Amino acid sequence: MTNTKVYLEIVKQLREMIAADNLKSGDKIPSERELSERLNVGRSSVREALRALELLGLIETRRGEGTFIRDFRGNQLVQLLGTFILQDEKAKLDVIETKNLIEMDLLRLVLNRADEQQVVKLKSLVKAKQLNDDQFFYELIELADNYLFSRIWLILKDYHHSLSLQNEEYNRDSYLMLIEALIEKDEEKTLSAYRQLRNLSILTDKY
Amino acid sequence: MTNTKVYLEIVKQLREMIAADNLKSGDKIPSERELSERLNVGRSSVREALRALELLGLIETRRGEGTFIRDFRGNQLVQLLGTFILQDEKAKLDVIETKNLIEMDLLRLVLNRADEQQVVKLKSLVKAKQLNDDQFFYELIELADNYLFSRIWLILKDYHHSLSLQNEEYNRDSYLMLIEALIEKDEEKTLSAYRQLRNLSILTDKY
DNA sequence: GAAGATGGTGTGGTCTGACCACTAAAAAAC
DNA sequence: GTTTTTTAGTGGTCAGACCACACCATCTTC
Structure with a gap:
């Protein structure tokens, strides 16, 4: 049924969200739980998407604070x-x-x-x-x-x-x-x- | 306690594993459940690491079959x-x-x-x-x-x-x-x- | 009033167990 | 020997439960 993996769909959604709201480096994106609810997917799927983007160096997560769009310079x-x-x-x-x-x-x-x-x-x-x-x-x-x-x-x-x-x-x-x-x-x-x-x-x- | 995020540790372990076993493009890597056991981490953490590597284009997962090392050329x-x-x-x-x-x-x-x-x-x-x-x-x-x-x-x-x-x-x-x-x-x-x-x-x- | 201690709330981090969908190989039926 | 069925293994996803941490409003103490 769902040929497209959920986490990839989420990555896409996030990109659109960022583009739509014109979010820039340093801005905060919605919490994992909120994304999970808003997109009707499990939190773990949201996390898979976020971890992927994190490893790419596109976002940064700080425990207790949230997830932020990152300054891409210096991607590891x-x-x-x-x-x-x-x-x-x-x-x-x-x-x-x-x-x-x-x-x-x-x-x-x-x-x-x-x-x-x-x-x-x-x-x-x-x-x-x-x-x-x-x-x-x-x-x-x-x-x-x-x-x-x-x-x-x-x-x-x-x-x-x-x-x-x-x-x-x-x-x-x-x-x-x-x-x-x-x-x-x-x-x-x-x-x-x-x-x-x-x-x-x-x-x-x-x- | 664990300052280093588990999924990053897993990514590292995977790299070492690949290097040690001299795995090449197309080779299969252990299943998520096996990795989870072998590394003493939850399966979800393993998945976060794998999804990240997948988005990087370094591995490829096929449902029902397993996870495979990928030919990086043409990374999306x-x-x-x-x-x-x-x-x-x-x-x-x-x-x-x-x-x-x-x-x-x-x-x-x-x-x-x-x-x-x-x-x-x-x-x-x-x-x-x-x-x-x-x-x-x-x-x-x-x-x-x-x-x-x-x-x-x-x-x-x-x-x-x-x-x-x-x-x-x-x-x-x-x-x-x-x-x-x-x-x-x-x-x-x-x-x-x-x-x-x-x-x-x-x-x-x-x- | 000011400085410090406290606890509540929200966030990411992780684990567990449970299904589902799918594949491939083994077993059974022919 | 061939075909069909079953079964075991794998990734995909979800829900719930804790933990660790950061922030902030509140309370206490001086």
């Missing part, structure tokens, strides 16, 4: 998928390559978008204290001003971590050289500095 | 996230920008990786019948030989679709020009052709 979904997806060696190479490509795009965005002042600020930050590689690029990301792109990079960073490669340590000068090129707004020089930082062949036969 | 997860994430205008711009950047990377990969023969084959395909934009880039993706990157593009493509922009129709000549540049292995010319195809400013102030 990634870790989950990561451990499932990364299996063979080829996939690992793909991760590295993709991360490098994305980071170069990031640099291009920064080149076209960030004003000199911001980059100079980053420069003094690098000089002041030792940032690790992730921290450095995290700083850069914000200058790129593209949230979706940032998300993708964060995902790749996590993937990359889960590869648990030898912890390559890059020296500070490489970063400073990169920053210099950014300040000069010289794309070629910037990418060249990046390749050097990552020890990539300039011939780009392998990014 | 994307549509879900899409409708939730794409809200404000800035996010839309980010999607467009990111998609363009990714596609340019794709072209770079193809430049460095695909042999002329493959590109020529694509050329005759374009000449033979009208491909729409997605189909064209889908063909290109395969030449790039990076599965992770392909996945990212596919997601972006879906996001892009859900923006429901006016259905821009590009003319065939633009594609042919792009292909010519690829055959010549001329990066600058290739990217230039791409920008023209997408009506992007050559000055790259906005990719």
Whole structure:
């Protein structure tokens, strides 16, 4: 009879409800018991739907308080998928390559978008204290001003971590050289500095 | 007491179980009742974990049969996230920008990786019948030989679709020009052709 | 009056037991 | 040997019962 699983129907209803009431991040949604009554389904079915949305990072539940729409930034979904997806060696190479490509795009965005002042600020930050590689690029990301792109990079960073490669340590000068090129707004020089930082062949036969 | 929610613990256990037994796509996992017993939790908690994984597209349940590990390719997860994430205008711009950047990377990969023969084959395909934009880039993706990157593009493509922009129709000549540049292995010319195809400013102030 | 203690109410978190619908394999009937 | 029937196992759903926790109005104490 009921071919469509109830919990999926509830997910759908919730989406519509959210859209209809124009609920936004941080808003509260009806309680499990109320949803159960309103939709004429068991509370456990409601919970199954909510747990699914929770694991997706779309909602947040707080005991004693309620269920809230979440700010999707930082979905832990990634870790989950990561451990499932990364299996063979080829996939690992793909991760590295993709991360490098994305980071170069990031640099291009920064080149076209960030004003000199911001980059100079980053420069003094690098000089002041030792940032690790992730921290450095995290700083850069914000200058790129593209949230979706940032998300993708964060995902790749996590993937990359889960590869648990030898912890390559890059020296500070490489970063400073990169920053210099950014300040000069010289794309070629910037990418060249990046390749050097990552020890990539300039011939780009392998990014 | 139990700060960690039980269903999350179950998700974790399941992952370990899958890893330990080296279960692969299509394999069956223990029944809900068995998991409930083995992990000393209620069946409803097990179900919450399973429903979450199901919505993620990681498992598949068939009534009367059991629960199976799924092939993640083609996860419907994307549509879900899409409708939730794409809200404000800035996010839309980010999607467009990111998609363009990714596609340019794709072209770079193809430049460095695909042999002329493959590109020529694509050329005759374009000449033979009208491909729409997605189909064209889908063909290109395969030449790039990076599965992770392909996945990212596919997601972006879906996001892009859900923006429901006016259905821009590009003319065939633009594609042919792009292909010519690829055959010549001329990066600058290739990217230039791409920008023209997408009506992007050559000055790259906005990719 | 102000600060702290108390208890009520509503919320999510979990478990249990009971059905139902369905599938596949075993058993029975032919 | 083939077909039909039964049966055991599985996911799907519901209802009810507690628990743990957060919030707030109320009461107590100083």
